Amino acid sequence: MKSLTDVVSGAGLSVYAEVALVIFLIAFLGIVVSMFVPGRRRMYEHLRRLPIDGDDAALPLYRESEDSSLRSE
């Protein structure tokens, strides 16, 4: 009785490793190319600002004696 190992060992599958690598590379390049598709500037700019367009309250972060410059205005 042949085990799965025997079947796979004899199947000559090594070429598929290279095929997989090429598919991987193509998928990756696809992602890279898609990043540079024009017309995304606004969305990227929006995303870029997401963390700092936030909802933080203006709390005193340091005690007054130690707060040298952060709230200069």
Place this chain on the structure above:
Amino acid sequence: MTGPKSTTTGREPARYEPPAPHTIAPTPNALLDSFSYDDDIVRKFLIATFVWGLVGMLVGLVVAVQLANPAMNVAPFLTFGRLRPLHTNAVIFAFAGNAFFTGAYYSTQRLLKTRMFSDGLSRFHFWGWQAIIVSAAITLPLGFTQAKEYAELEWPIDIAIAVVWVAFAVNFFGTIARRRERHLYVALWFYIASIVTVAILHIFNNLSIPAGPFKSYSIYAGVQDAFMQWWYGHNAVAFFLTTPFLGMMYYFLPKAAERPVFSYKLSILHFWTIVFMYIWAGPHHLHYTALPEWASTLGMLFSVMLWMPSWGGMVNGLLTLRGAWHKVVEEPVLKFFVVAITAYGMATFEGPMLSIKSVNALAHYTDWIIAHVHTGALGWNGFLTFGMIYWLLPRLFQAPLYSKKLAEAHFWVATFGILLYVVAIYSAGVTQGLMWRAFDETGRLAYPDFVETVMKLMPMYWMRAAGGTLYIVGMLLFGYNILMTWRRRPASYEVPVIQAPRLTKEYIGGNGHVTPAPAGVWARFVAMDWHRAWERLPVTFTVLTAVAVIVASLFEILPTFLIRSNVPTIASVKPYTPLELAGRDVYIAEGCFNCHSQMIRPFRHETERYGEYSKPGEFVYDHPFLWGSRRIGPDLAREGGRYPNLWHVRHMEDPRAITQKSIMPAYPHLLKDPLDFAGIQRRVDVMAMLGVPYGDAVNRAPEMARAQADSLAKAVEGEGGPKGLQDKQIIALVAYLQRLGRDIKAPQVARSTP
């Protein structure tokens, strides 16, 4: 406290353009939801981060001192072999884990403009995770271990980890589904990749068959087990210590610097490159071992390529501070972040370098790896966590930070501590590596006595302990600052009510016009909206990330399982006898594998010192594999027959009676503790279930073990040793040690055991 926008405008940089129209209420008649964030859970995780961090680092200091002075191994359950896994698990899963949850729970709610999906799941996640940590802290010193690095915890705890992790995932993805912000910021991508990949890694590496409530055997053996373990081990570094913290960097660094990330496109590239490449790199932990060479070369290539995205990310982080460097002088939070990102850069340069085979030949098994890990752990994970928590403290406890000066002091003390630690242990690694491979002018090993190479490291071990102490002093300052800030909290926390519009089905274009999403994939593709469409559906995104990870894993790992030529069998290699198997379990329980490798690499300086190099076929019955990753003591792959039985008995009882300068803990209790013969049957049965050809032993393992133990105990007695050892644990351990590497040795040495 008012709505989200009112408080931040005063702090925006001058050249700020108004946000793209779809971030603010898109249409006048859109419904505004009112909600609040769950910061209570963030406070809980923050405290847990500090407490477990301190515990994990203190255990680290204890094991560091134990290496410098073996007298510090004060009790059987507090030896180096049992405490070292406790240290690594505590700092990785308890300290860094809770830090990740702190950062994720804070930032996810704000980036998605919604409360966590379920407060109940959040609490379950918190208390479940802490219970897992406590159970680890109890079971590891008791010697319950799977013997796989960073996956030591036994099967019941593994199941608990899986359950809690799934609860976290449900909570996280539920939050995404309820979000009020259409686009997922890149930090969330990093969190998603971490959650999905850690689940996959954890489940597949821990597959095992229980042989008792706290004992199991890995379903994989030898080379395959090693491959799975380092696929797991490396990617635990990637998806537990790197991607979650990168996500936190991409959120908290812009917050603290009060400016957006340098390049959003670069952050996307950073993310995808890491997801596509990291998963392949694991085999670099197994260079020159019995792993097939193609796998090791593949691991090296991908590791070297990883240098690029890592440094891309580092540059992206550091350049986020462009124009804000003056703030670094003033702001301890930014100081911590700058050193954290720099440490990330150093560790991700060193990693690819160490993965190059010729460098690895010197560095593997030495302290160089320990130095590398601590650059990452103390610098990157530690400092990013400290910076984040100092930033969070006034916000979460709604009181000014108790002392900025103490925070500055923490920064400098800890930085100096890292330098002392890393410089000492880096030089220890290179020194020992060079001594192992040195030959004298007659072509013999220059330092044939292993302990000589250990003695050389003692000054550096003390210097390491000093560096670690400084880092812990920093932790204490940190804790005091947390405590005092917490004491100044208001009587009850103010819970700001946030308002944000609900997500609509339509797409609000850049010009403010509301357009329905184009129907059909092709139409969306042509309209250049497909990228956004896939982000709106994190299910698709998650599946894609998982596929990238799983496909890479399968293509790398499966050939070792399914293609016979990768693990050639050796006819003379036989299963361990029942007594030897019991001895192997003593070896595992005592954590011997933390200091002794069982893998001789094909170098002349190794074969001269330890004997014939190890072959893949020798390990086919090793569930789990015990190759080890650090040689604090000599390799034991060919230990069998090297010394008399009595030597081993005396050596375990008091190593310094045999080797005066040895730093090995003493194990006198092994000469007194009884061996559980009846329990051996179940272990043999599980091994047989895993395909180990045990033949007759499946019916009468205890009898066979007793017979071998009796004859071995007589042999010890005949050599002039103590009487009555036949039912003690030491006999099983000696039987195992005397078996190691014997199967392919020429049979001219008479076996002392049947």
